[in-house]
Amino acid sequence: MKDPIVHSESPVLLVGGGETHPNALISALSAFSPVIAADGGADAILQCGHVPDAVIGDLDSLSAEARAAIPGPAIHRIAEQDSTDFDKCLRNIVAPLVVAHGFLGRRLDHQLAAMSVLVRRPDRRCLLVGAQDVVALAPPRLRLDLPQNSRLSLFPLAQVAGRSAGLRWPIDGLTFHPDGVIGTSNAVTGPVSLEFEKPGMIVILPIAAEPVFRTALLTAPATWPARA
CATH class of the missing domain: 3.40.50.10240 (Thiamin pyrophosphokinase, catalytic domain)
Structure with a gap:
């Protein structure tokens, strides 16, 4: 390489x-x-x-x-x-x-x-x-400590499923796809936990969340492997 x-x-x-x-x-x-x-x-x-x-x-x-x-x-x-x-x-x-x-x-x-x-x-x-926004690809696991009712949007760029805590509308049991289920305009109800089975989910937060998002990405415990 x-x-x-x-x-x-x-x-x-x-x-x-x-x-x-x-x-x-x-x-x-x-x-x-x-x-x-x-x-x-x-x-x-x-x-x-x-x-x-x-x-x-x-x-x-x-x-x-x-x-x-x-x-x-x-x-x-x-x-x-x-x-x-x-x-x-x-x-x-x-x-x-x-x-x-x-x-x-x-x-x-x-x-x-x-x-x-x-x-x-x-x-x-x-x-x-x-x-207005900050955007990143979700790592395998992501933890975010955001104010109540903060906007949190999820947009899939591939078919992907995951689990969540701390969202008004949980994502457990859903299969996301660009031409199917998407997750825009969700809202924070408490400490947020997101887990995904594979890369493909874009996380979109308000610009005020940039420091929290940056820290969460830096401290996320796992990363995706490089694609062949």
């Missing part, structure tokens, strides 16, 4: 070229290191006064100004066009968690593509952060 481009013992920040929110991004840039750009996400990082530690992608949206401002060895071009820049980044980052800004919002097709990558790379834990 090819060595990863980025290997970190701590969570990393990944910034894409989609919609980002300056205050949230500035806060994230101060909180995480290393900082990785997915292609044109480098421009957003530079506009916040930081230089990315690495840029990964096909480089079709990296501006000339950004290219000039970033040391050459930090720029990693992956020319193939069979995967998105987000996929190129995620498969080349080994870290306990990738916190990703700039992949939710603005274009629905880009959001759907990013969520597809989460399912395709179940061994890489990643939290997508947007203006």
Whole structure:
């Protein structure tokens, strides 16, 4: 297997070229290191006064100004066009968690593509952060301590079943599928416990839950194996 481009013992920040929110991004840039750009996400990082530690992608949206401002060895071009820049980044980052800004919002097709990558790379834990929501692939077991009545949505990107505690509408005994049963707009009634039999379930929480979600992903006791 090819060595990863980025290997970190701590969570990393990944910034894409989609919609980002300056205050949230500035806060994230101060909180995480290393900082990785997915292609044109480098421009957003530079506009916040930081230089990315690495840029990964096909480089079709990296501006000339950004290219000039970033040391050459930090720029990693992956020319193939069979995967998105987000996929190129995620498969080349080994870290306990990738916190990703700039992949939710603005274009629905880009959001759907990013969520597809989460399912395709179940061994890489990643939290997508947007203006209104935070999104991640559910690990085998997830514990969340959220306020009563918090919104918790589950959306399957494959056929998957699981168990729950702490939800107004339990999921036990249900088989979820994108064109069948889904679990959007559930609500928290107490400490949440989720278990799933295989990867495929996307968990969507309000942006206010981002710190809790991030901690829960970092401390979840098991992970999915990489897909062949």
